[in-house]
Amino acid sequence: MKKIAVLTSGGDAPGMNAAVRAIVRKGIYEGFEVYGINYGFAGLVSGDIRKLGIHDVSDIVGRGGTFLYSARYPEFAKEEGQLKGIEQLKKYGIDSLVVIGGDGSYKGAVALAKHGFPTVGIPGTIDNDIAGTDFTIGFDTAINTVLEALDRIRDTATSHVRTFIVEVMGRNAGDIALWAGVGSGAEQIIIPEHRFDIDKIVSEIEAGRNRGKKHTIIVLAEGVMSGEKFGKLLQEKDPNYQTRISVLGHMQRGGAPTARDRVLASLMGAKAIDLLKKDIGGVCVGIQHGEITYGNIIETLENNKHTPALNLYQLNKEISY
Ligand code: F6P
Numbered sequence: 001m002k003k004i005a006v007l008t009s010g011g012d013a014p015g016m017n018a019a020v021r022a023i024v025r026k027g028i029y030e031g032f033e034v035y036g037i038n039y040g041f042a043g044l045v046s047g048d049i050r051k052l053g054i055h056d057v058s059d060i061v062g063r064g065g066t067f068l069y070s071a072r073y074p075e076f077a078k079e080e081g082q083l084k085g086i087e088q089l090k091k092y093g094i095d096s097l098v099v100i101g102g103d104g105s106y107k108g109a110v111a112l113a114k115h116g117f118p119t120v121g122i123p124g125t126i127d128n129d130i131a132g133t134d135f136t137i138g139f140d141t142a143i144n145t146v147l148e149a150l151d152r153i154r155d156t157a158t159s160h161v162r163t164f165i166v167e168v169m170g171r172n173a174g175d176i177a178l179w180a181g182v183g184s185g186a187e188q189i190i191i192p193e194h195r196f197d198i199d200k201i202v203s204e205i206e207a208g209r210n211r212g213k214k215h216t217i218i219v220l221a222e223g224v225m226s227g228e229k230f231g232k233l234l235q236e237k238d239p240n241y242q243t244r245i246s247v248l249g250h251m252q253r254g255g256a257p258t259a260r261d262r263v264l265a266s267l268m269g270a271k272a273i274d275l276l277k278k279d280i281g282g283v284c285v286g287i288q289h290g291e292i293t294y295g296n297i298i299e300t301l302e303n304n305k306h307t308p309a310l311n312l313y314q315l316n317k318e319i320s321y
Contacts, residue, residue, distance in 0.1 A: 003033045004276055005049065005089060006098040008066040009040030009073070009105035012253060013124045013138025015261035016066040019100050021057040022269025028054055030277055035094055039069045040101070041076040041108050044085040049092055061262055064141070064255045070101075076108045086117050096281055098272045100124040102136070103171070106284065106301060113297055118281025120272040121297050124265075126253055129173035131304035132295050133286030137268065139175065140260040142252045146180035149248055150217060154184070157215035162242040163205060163234070165218045167227035169252050176252070177221035178312045185320045187216045190230070192223035194313055202237045204321060267292050 006023045008016045020036070027034040036056070038048040060067050075081050089097060096118035099109040102125030109121040123130040126142035146168050157164045166186075170176040174191025181189035187208060190196050205216050220230050227245040234241055257265070268285045271292045275283060284297040 001031065001033055002096070002276065003035065003092065003094045004096045004098065005035040005037050005092070005094045006068070006100065007037035007040050007044060008068045008070050008124065009099060009101035009108065010070060011072075011102060011125060012064075012066045012070050013102075013126050013136070014064040014141035014253075014255055014257035015137035015265040016100055016124045017057075017060040017063050018257060018262045018265035019122055019124060019137055019269040020066070020068060021061050022266040023098055023272055024052045024057045025054060026270045026273040030273055032273070032276075035092060036068050039071040040073055040105065041081070041085065042071040042073040043069070044088060045073075045076070045081050047088045047091070049088065049094075061266075062256050064257060072104065074104075076111070082108075082111045082115060086112065086115060089117070096120070096276050098122060098276075100137070102127060103129060106130065106297065109284070110298055110301055113282035118276070118279070119297070120275055120281060121284035122268045122272055123284070123286065126169060126176065127171045127173050128175035128308075129171060129306050131306050132284050132293075132300035134288055135264065137261055137265045138253075138257070140264070141255060141258045142169070142176055143179040143183065144258055145252050145255055146176060146248060147183045149246075149251075150180060150184035150186060150219065153246055154215055154217060157217060160242065161214050162244055163216040163218065165220055165227045165230050165234075165243065165245045167220050167222055167245070167247045169248070170221045170223055172223040173306065173308060174221040174223065175308045177219045178308055178316075181219035182312050182316050182320070184217065184219075186219040186316070187213075187320055188218040189313060189316050190218065190220045190224050191308065191313065192221055193308055193310065196224070198233050198237060202234065208321065
């Protein structure tokens with residue numbers, strides 16, 4: 001009988017539970033034995049491993065966070081930790097592993113694949129910054145959360161005729177800022193992938209004010225700089241600006257996953273089982289042009305880079321000014 005394990009690693013993302021549920025349920029459906037590893041790679045190395053049954057994943061499809069817990073564990077970059085992890089898996093007779101997580105977690109999965117241990121990566125992060133997929137699990141929920149916050153902030157911005165700088169997460173990627181910015185009609189979106197010109201921004205805000213615009217929302221991706229620093233840049237240009245800074249922080253990461261994230265997670269989890277059933281390891285799952293896909297995880301990470309939908313940046317310039 002095939003024995004597989006699953007772990008969630010790095011920053012939690014809404015929909016991770018739905019992915020684990022799909023792996024456990026479909027795995028058992030296919031006749032596998034499925035194990036859960038607590039606290040990501042940290043739990044792998046320490047051997048925090050338990051067998052999961054179909055009831056262990058009851059009622060989690062709609063819950064945010066990860067019931068397997070997560071951890072950032074940079075120590076897994078060292079070969080010693082990787083070999084210890086493989087040793088733990090072998091102790092339980094586990095022959096393959098599914099890793100759900102973001103950039104750092106994929107690096108751990110690649111290391112295991114390079115050691116010849118069959119591993120499948122599933123992209124789970126709110127940042128949407130993983131190569132080999134158009135969307136990651138958790139991104140849709142996060143942008144909807146940000147969107148709601150932006151709609152609320154707009155009310156206050158209008159009432160007080162203020163400029164708001166809203167700093168959003170995304171690590172080095174601008175996807176959250178782009179999608180939530182376009183969806184909320186933000187006047188300015190500042191992302192790491194596109195250079196910004198502070199003088200141009202100031203003159204665009206002025207032009208809007210002169211046309212009678214009451215509010216200005218600037219959505220700033222954290223990968224560019226902090227909201228505070230950006231606020232100082234604006235104030236240097238015009239000390240009279242009524243500027244307020246809002247840092248959305250970790251509220252962007254929690255909460256019940258959207259239908260889209262739940263379904264994406266279920267499809268990706270099931271795909272991982274299909275691949276392992278065919279003894280295909282060393283791969284990562286994705287969604288590309290609406291199709292669930294997979295590719296060699298080492299090649300995908302080495303030869304591809306995630307790029308945000310920069311057409312959204314241009315679109316925003318054309319429709320929100
Ligand atoms: O990767 C998800 C993410 O929320 C990033 O957007 C953010 O930069 C980072 O994690 C924050 O990490 P932590 O929760 O460890 O502070």
